[in-house]
Amino acid sequence: MPSSLTGIPTEFDVIVIGGGPAGATTAGLLAKRGHQVLILDRERFPRYHVGESLIPVVMAPMKEMGLTERLEQRGFERKYGGTFVWGNEQAAWDFSFVDGGDYPFAYHTRRADLDSVILDRARELGAYVVEDATVKEPVEEDGRVTGVRFTVRGGKETYEARSAMVVDASGQARVLTRKYSEIDWHDKLRNVAVWTYFDNCERLPGDQYSNILVEGIENGWFWGIPLDKGTISVGFVTPSTVAGESDQGLEQLYRDEIEKTTKLKHMLRDARQSAGFRSARDWSYTNQTVYGKGWAAVGDAAAFVDPLISTGVALATTAGSILSRVIDKVLQYPEIEETALKRYATAYLSFFNEVRSFVERFYDRSLMKEDYHKLAQSVIDPEQKNTPANDFVTLLAGLRGKHLALDITVDDLVPETPASASASASAEN
Template sequence: MPTLFGVPEEFDVIVIGGGPAGATTAGLLAKRGHQVLVLDKERFPRYHVGESLIPAFMRPMEELGITERMDARGFERKYGGTLVWGNKQVPWNFSFIEGGAYEYAYHTRRADMDSMILDRARELGAYIIEDATVKEPIEENGRVTGVRYTLRGVDGSYEARAKLVVDASGQSRLLSRRYSEVTWHEELRNVAVWTYFDNCERLDGDEYTNILIEGLDNGWFWAIPIDKGTISVGYVTRSSHVGKDGESLQELFASEVERSTKLKKMLAGANQAAGWRTARDWSYTSERFHGDGWVCVGDSAAFVDPLFSTGVALATLAGSVLSKIIDQVMAHPGIEQEALTRYATAYRGFFDEIRSFVERFYDRTKYKEFYYSLAQEMVDPEHEREPSGDFVQLISGLSGKHPMLNLHLDDLIADAAVPAQA
């Protein structure tokens, strides 16, 4: 079996995928002194949708030590959002400062941001191999003990071994597809079509950096300011609404723009600056988040409709939590299954909370006060804060009391340290 120059064959952890979830997990593990290998099939920077972020993303980025780099790279700060949503499609907005510790997040070109996180993992000591396609896991006695992978332009394959393998392969789901079924969320079986525009008008005043979410009768638009004149614009609708009367997705996009209000004004003098991209049926949950020798993080575990731009924040938060869990597992191997189960339970609960809210938010017959109350019911049943603040906290991904943000393994470690009775 060939080897790569300067790259070991044995690791503490192998991470499949160098996107935000994988790079965060790997970087924070390397920061804790573990030997980590990241394999990604692409060469960074590479394109990815999901350019608008929420404040929960800032927490793992602080741990990685790269928040200041985002301003240095010119990423646009995002202080809140503007919605045309609910009964009679009345405009309203929110500010992140109402929701907790972080008053802003960012809009970014994902190619730049994802490269920044992966580069930071490299700086922290992780081995990063790009153009590497994982073909299959290596199993010994039913346990995943490594992976077999190929390199672009090279005949044959390589092997790497590890104490634990992390599936951060996104919607490819390289391990979870093999070891787990997936549940599709019927209420969110949607299709999206998107492109990019230059020379766009921006929202007015304090809303200048806001994401625009504009609801219509059969779907909704996002408009994300990537920089001063370019915006990402996408239309999301039920899969069942697509193809009626022989209308293409691009034609549907154009006809729905004409029905919009704020978006139509933003695009009045704009020109399309890119081709079209589409995605469909993407809200799902893997039935298993971990198994013997492997664990999922990010989109390989679950993904929810992009209405509130939660994907990257959920992925990096999970990566942060998982790095802490794995760090303890490396020191106390006997707690592995219980520790990963605790992680999976909390992660699934965190995801389900946001998914449930998104599903109910899709009822556009209500007023904003209903959505505020709905958020309060979910994250603040004791009514300790104002409903509007609870709404912002929820869509910021910062439900502070949630077990996902407060996972501890002290009891498992203590139990593992107690000698078995004779």
């Protein structure tokens, strides 16, 4: 029988595989509701991760976690909007979060710092956290996931922990979804990204100072994300076919393509590269199944969309908030598990697919700015209750309060008790 780690129980209400934003948010909010939760992450935080630019919908789960003041105190730079060099005229145009959504800003962050803040908060809320822990396999009983087996770095022993529910928040490692689900790759978004960092960069002028820059060129697009002072993250996203045809490799392709930009090249004219290159391939996918008996997936372990509109952390933490509410009810009323998890999966993937549909269509750079506004309206506001420009910003802000998936409830699935039935009857009378 595997032994336990010092001070760590072997029985939990929920085990969460992965301590990134999705896992830490899910675990933290479940712990906040009084459940015993274990987070297992294969890395030691702070650890590097790309995806530094956030959108305002992230502020809602951060508020639930009690982190909004802490994010401000950490000195993360506020992000009030963005600047596109996009469309058939290749002219620069801006958007501001003030024009749509519930929050007028988000942040640009160093993800190592942000992710540590969220994971530390999950600890404060009562979650057990084991870092340097690699989950080897789920524990199964009669077709149900009932726990996990894991190892810790530097040791040979295999440990086992049991729980009523297991959450796969392992990112693109997809510890459970790789085993229990087929994956659908989105062919229109089969891209390669290569990125690095620069110091001594010039910033965008005036009101654009804190904007993310997204600049399209013939073979793809660049992001420019201001992190602090003169440092920016600069990445190039291009179709896999273009990357595969390059004879000189991704790094030289990156350098060659920067020379074709306008605003970005100007920002980098006196810059110094301050880090090596990193790359990622085939980013956009959806798992066909994101839940099963005793388990559910959240964040990148469930689905991931191209980084064009910076949805990664926002989708992950929003989904973590949703899933925490659902699992809270499932733990109290196990009989609703199948229906409740199905409702979560349907709502979450519906939300994800609307974002993905917009991104796919946004890649058509033959349009004018106003056409992109109308495109957003067709996706989220077909009844045209708001202006196209407002709908565009609302979508880019993350649709907070504008999509049913963000307010999912399973309270109606909870069986009536005699007391609640009596109270309901009295209210009707």
